[in-house]
Amino acid sequence: MNSPKEKTLLSLDHAEITIPDIFSSHGKFRKHQEAVVCGSVRRTWGDFNDNMNRVANALLASGASRGDRVVVMMGNSVEILEVMFGIVKAGCCVVPLSGLLTGQQLASLINDCGATQAFATPDFIERLRPFQDEVLHLNASHRYVVHGQVQGWTDYQALTQGQSTGTPNVVYRSEDAFNIIYSSGTTGLPKGILQSHRARVHWAISNALEMRFSDRSRALTTTSLYSNGTWLMMLPVLFSGGTCVVMPAFDPMAFSKLVKEEKITHTFMVPAQFIALLQTDMDSHDLSTLEVILCAGSPLRRETKRQVIERMGDKLIELYGFSEGFATMLKPGAPADKFDTVGIPVLGFEVRILDESGQVLGPGEIGEIAGYGPGMMSCYHGKAAETAALIWQDERGRTFIRSGDIGRQDKEGYLTLVDRKKDMIISGGFNVFPADLEEILGQHADVLDATVIGVPHERWGETPLALVILRPGAAFDSASMLTWCNERLAKHQRLSNIETRQDFPRNALGKVLKRILREPYWVNAQT
Structure with missing residues (x-):
């Protein structure tokens, strides 16, 4: 007698939270709520999710598969978000590239990540054009131009027109590659930081909880959307179902007006932006809707920090982070004796x-x-x-x-x-930390911003040199300022000289690129 066929029993999935699925949920249940605003362009969650799905389904129709690298070369706009997250919804890995890169650098990073498809605006394409023959893996039929027409590149509207707005038939795994973001290169050539779906979900949830985001939050981003730091504000507000208001480019005069008009609850700026904002007439605008003001990228000097709190309220969160993977926060309400710290680890x-x-x-x-x-x-x-x-x-x-x-x-x-x-300077065998010297320089009445680098010295090996940006109308007296600073520094910390600059080279988050400032002094010393 034959035994009955054994039935295969089903078991439950190990269901996980994924960002693409969360966005699909917002597109369904928050269809008419604003998701993204940039300039005159406003997208509801319904339209935002539909457009992400069109991008994803277009990529899948082109033959894209799980883990494929897709480069994005675009400035701030609503479309860059639809493209980036559409790529992720297709199960691919998004690779946003910096607008600060040269054409040769763009070609090099496209090759480094092995991108097979690319989305770009005409300004990036023009920069890349002299080096396009050096690009190895980018299929000629898989290059898409956004906000314009370029010969040899498929029009973005033509690519997405007629594509389904339905949820892509893709299963997302926590270990899958979500994105590669290239480091700012403050200490050398950029490295591709590969982050998984798991890491990005933690990024979204931990920052949403730490900074109290909800579906009623309206977050203002002031820095480039290709930058990892900008995602501190952009990703948790979208994850929470709120609204991301994007500045096409930072303007300190426009910032306060935008906060008032858009009823912004959360915003993120880097120290250089805070310094510029403090020079404007903020008091003529109502900033009372702000609940959280995040600073990251590099530490705020104490005096600047006091001015921010005095003029904008006790709403400042300072974040110290490392793009490769951890962060701390100092929040309002921390004990007074912790004012000079960068807080405790993020959740x-x-x-x-x-x-x-x-x-x-x-x-x-x-x-x-x-x-x-x-x-x-x-x-x-x-x-x-x-x-x-x-x-x-x-x-x-x-x-x-x-x-x-x-x-x-x-x-x-x-x-x-x-x-x-x-960046540490070793002068005569003593460790000199530039941040300590920069703090003193920042207290001088004529100094708007300052940085300190190590330059060659015949006797001490290297010595601290101060570079300063003066306040408007200030007259520069090097000897007087040098005496003033050195009176406040320990003997081994004393500055050898002070020079002025109109500006400092910075990365996308405003961090000073000290290697660029140091280079001429050390090259000259060697020659």
């Missing part, structure tokens, strides 16, 4: 302070900052050795990422950032 992260041999240091001891948590990158794309060099393992075998930054933690776990390890 889900841990921080350790290490000495040169990798031993964990105790409270108050200065060493390298290392961090651990679910927001860590998967790796540097194509750079296994560089990835391995960052890793430090704790007593449980967990892999922390070494930051290259120097700091200390107090007994309560509050982190004080001392400086970047690579």
